[in-house]
Amino acid sequence: MNVVVCVKQIPDPVAPGALDPGTNTLNRSGKLIMDDSDNYGVEMALQLAGGEGDEVTLVSMAPGGETSGLRTGLAMGAAKAILISDEALAGSDALGTAKVLAAAIARANPDLIVMATESTDGYTGTLPVQVAELMGLPSVTFAKAISIEGSTIKVERQTEAGFDEVVCPMPAVVTVTAGVVEPRYPSFKGIMAAKSKPVENLTVADLGLDASQVGSAGSGQEITDVSESEARGSGEIVVDEGDGAQRVVAFLEQLKVI
Amino acid sequence: MDFSLNESEHELVALCRDFAQKEIAPRAPLAWEEARCPTDLLREMGELGLLGMLIPEEWGGIGMSTIGFVAAMEQIGLADQSVAAAWQAHSTIGSLPLYLFGNDVQRERWLRPLAEGSVLGAFGLTEPDAGSDARGIRTRAASRDGGWLINGRKTFISNAGTDMSFGVTLLARIETAEGETPKFATLVVEKDTPGFTVGPKMLGIGWRGLDTRDLYLDDVWVPDDHLVGDPNLGLTQFLRTLEVGRISIAALSLSLTQAVLDMATAYALQRVQFGQPISKFQAVQFKLADIATELEAARWLTYRAAYLRDTGQPFHKEAAMAKLKASRVATWAASEAVQIHGGVGYMLETPVARFYCDSKVLEIGEGTNEIQHLVIARALGC
Ligand SMILES: Cc1cc2nc3c(=O)[nH]c(=O)nc-3n(C[C@H](O)[C@H](O)[C@H](O)COP(=O)(O)OP(=O)(O)OC[C@H]3O[C@@H](n4cnc5c(N)ncnc54)[C@H](O)[C@@H]3O)c2cc1C
Numbered sequence: 001m002n003v004v005v006c007v008k009q010i011p012d013p014v015a016p017g018a019l020d021p022g023t024n025t026l027n028r029s030g031k032l033i034m035d036d037s038d039n040y041g042v043e044m045a046l047q048l049a050g051g052e053g054d055e056v057t058l059v060s061m062a063p064g065g066e067t068s069g070l071r072t073g074l075a076m077g078a079a080k081a082i083l084i085s086d087e088a089l090a091g092s093d094a095l096g097t098a099k100v101l102a103a104a105i106a107r108a109n110p111d112l113i114v115m116a117t118e119s120t121d122g123y124t125g126t127l128p129v130q131v132a133e134l135m136g137l138p139s140v141t142f143a144k145a146i147s148i149e150g151s152t153i154k155v156e157r158q159t160e161a162g163f164d165e166v167v168c169p170m171p172a173v174v175t176v177t178a179g180v181v182e183p184r185y186p187s188f189k190g191i192m193a194a195k196s197k198p199v200e201n202l203t204v205a206d207l208g209l210d211a212s213q214v215g216s217a218g219s220g221q222e223i224t225d226v227s228e229s230e231a232r233g234s235g236e237i238v239v240d241e242g243d244g245a246q247r248v249v250a251f252l253e254q255l256k257v258i
Numbered sequence: 259m260d261f262s263l264n265e266s267e268h269e270l271v272a273l274c275r276d277f278a279q280k281e282i283a284p285r286a287p288l289a290w291e292e293a294r295c296p297t298d299l300l301r302e303m304g305e306l307g308l309l310g311m312l313i314p315e316e317w318g319g320i321g322m323s324t325i326g327f328v329a330a331m332e333q334i335g336l337a338d339q340s341v342a343a344a345w346q347a348h349s350t351i352g353s354l355p356l357y358l359f360g361n362d363v364q365r366e367r368w369l370r371p372l373a374e375g376s377v378l379g380a381f382g383l384t385e386p387d388a389g390s391d392a393r394g395i396r397t398r399a400a401s402r403d404g405g406w407l408i409n410g411r412k413t414f415i416s417n418a419g420t421d422m423s424f425g426v427t428l429l430a431r432i433e434t435a436e437g438e439t440p441k442f443a444t445l446v447v448e449k450d451t452p453g454f455t456v457g458p459k460m461l462g463i464g465w466r467g468l469d470t471r472d473l474y475l476d477d478v479w480v481p482d483d484h485l486v487g488d489p490n491l492g493l494t495q496f497l498r499t500l501e502v503g504r505i506s507i508a509a510l511s512l513s514l515t516q517a518v519l520d521m522a523t524a525y526a527l528q529r530v531q532f533g534q535p536i537s538k539f540q541a542v543q544f545k546l547a548d549i550a551t552e553l554e555a556a557r558w559l560t561y562r563a564a565y566l567r568d569t570g571q572p573f574h575k576e577a578a579m580a581k582l583k584a585s586r587v588a589t590w591a592a593s594e595a596v597q598i599h600g601g602v603g604y605m606l607e608t609p610v611a612r613f614y615c616d617s618k619v620l621e622i623g624e625g626t627n628e629i630q631h632l633v634i635a636r637a638l639g640c
Contacts, residue, residue, distance in 0.1 A: 185273070185276070185277060185302075185305075185306055186273070186306075187305060187306045187307045188269070188270055188273055188306055188307035188308065188320050189307050189315075189320065191269045191273060192266060192269065
């Protein structure tokens with residue numbers, strides 16, 4: 001089985017982030033790391049494609065030929081990666097990114113495509129279904145468990161009340177919720193081996209796309225303004241005068257959380 | 259002399275830092291409190307390849323340099339000294355005799371699982387009547403029925419009694435004729451061998467997460483293929499292994515000193531007395547500056563000893579110097595760091611107190627500091 005995992009390489013959330021004052025988009029010029037939410041997708045894919053002849057391929061679109069984040073996924077056990085890096089891609093919106101990823105994924109001819117439900121820097125959460133739509137594939141979102149049964153997959157899809165069981169033909173796009181599997185640490189040998197695993201570098205032209213379809217040129221959105229979010233007010237302080245516990249319970253009841 | 263780390267050493271350090279901060283630091287203190295060896299953490303380290311540090315890939319290890327091992331220790335020991343102690347004992351004295359002196363069949367049988375991290379290795383030298391005086395051991399191995407009959411007792415042996423332990427590589431005296439110079443053999447005793455029993459886990463001032471026990475050998479018989487290396491050179495083999503162990507204890511000492519320096523500095527910056535942070539008082543500043551300076555001095559000695567080993571040069575004296583200096587710095591620094599914390603530093607729920615407890619053994623294990631003095635003095639020609 002051939003599984004593709006889309007991996008976003010993002011600025012390290014621990015480092016202070018900055019917006020590009022010209023475009024109001026996130027400055028991605030520093031070192032990028034693998035988005036933590038993609039850890040779960042990579043782990044899920046490695047668990048599903050653990051048999052003989054199975055293979056996990058990572059696909060990422062990132063500026064400046066960045067591979068640091070991809071190396072993390074390769075160290076965990078993915079076999080190879082496809083990186084799309086092109087100046088023409090700067091300023092891409094979700095749909096533009098989806099076009100690029102869909103074209104790159106198609107080259108790997110996968111049985112299954114795994115993505116995170118949303119990235120931790122952009123949070124649009126729209127990319128996976130756009131990719132599925134562009135590729136003409138079914139999509140199942142918020143998976144907490146995936147099992148393969150012949151040429152179909154059975155997905156436990158998280159809902160507010162519990163989970164739905166969804167059966168879907170392959171190939172398909174599945175999004176994986178953060179926290180549903182325990183991502184492995186890359187071993188030392190894995191880290192060293194990842195350095196020589198193949199990463200195919202592609203440009204927009206390699207994918208047969210036109211530069212006008214992607215990047216800021218093809219973007220249907222523009223960030224016109226960014227404003228500071230309102231500072232949160234301080235919470236209610238309950239001074240315990242022997243009835244602290246009851247008052248906290250009453251407060252929570254009033255919020256209808258208990 | 260270049261002690262800067264190469265690419266694979268850098269990667270190892272990054273991996274150890276990540277694992278130490280995310281897994282060891284939050285989980286190990288409870289094991290210390292419960293005086294339990296956290297083999298769950300050691301198993302996970304094994305899966306990452308960290309239990310085969312100094313063993314070549316051919317035998318299941320990662321073939322790391324001694325410098326890389328020291329640098330990795332600086333990360334592991336920062337998080338917890340007991341885990342670091344178990345890890346280093348396994349990596350050096352617990353595994354190296356089999357690698358350095360074993361034959362290929364023995365390496366395949368015992369070294370590979372040690373290096374791949376599925377089992378934990380132990381080294382049995384010390385006895386109730388023979389510590390510093392290793393030549394004085396009384397455990398005897400007699401040649402019997404195509405094997406060796408072992409009788410005796412070992413004490414303070416680390417890593418031999420956990421649920422992950424494979425047994426022990428031990429040193430025993432061989433029967434010799436009256437007046438003949440004593441001979442020693444290195445023998446492997448696997449954990450389920452009849453007559454081999456381990457005592458209860460001992461409780462020390464520190465290193466409470468380390469499994470240290472007495473071992474009893476009552477008519478333990480092992481076949482000839484359990485003899486490692488030259489049956490006449492067992493003592494030399496053991497002492498050679500200890501030389502690497504000394505670099506390792508020096509590295510462990512560096513990590514402890516760095517840990518208490520970090521804690522004391524952070525505390526001094528936030529603790530306010532007389533209307534200002536105590537870091538503003540020169541008496542406190544000078545303590546911190548002294549610790550930082552001594553740490554750096556000890557660090558250079560330790561990396562130099564590691565460098566000498568990596569470049570195939572004699573490192574016997576330098577390893578003893580590194581261990582002597584770094585362990586002294588560590589016990590002194592731990593005491594000063596507790597002092598900077600005041601009363602709170604004395605309380606066991608404060609991490610600096612745990613590191614203080616862990617520090618003393620660094621001056622005792624793998625050759626007391628008096629023995630390091632002897633080694634150095636002998637190298638000077640005394
Ligand atoms: C936590 C812990 C873990 C250990 N793990 C292991 C292990 O895994 N395997 C193992 O084999 N051993 C282990 N040991 C034993 C350790 O190596 C010995 O405790 C150490 O070598 C000292 O021996 P001793 O305790 O018998 O002290 P002794 O040798 O009795 O020394 C007592 C004192 O006399 C001093 N002294 C002795 N001889 C001289 C001399 N010639 N000149 C000056 N001073 C001298 C010593 O320095 C010391 O201060 C461990 C010990 C501890 C505490």
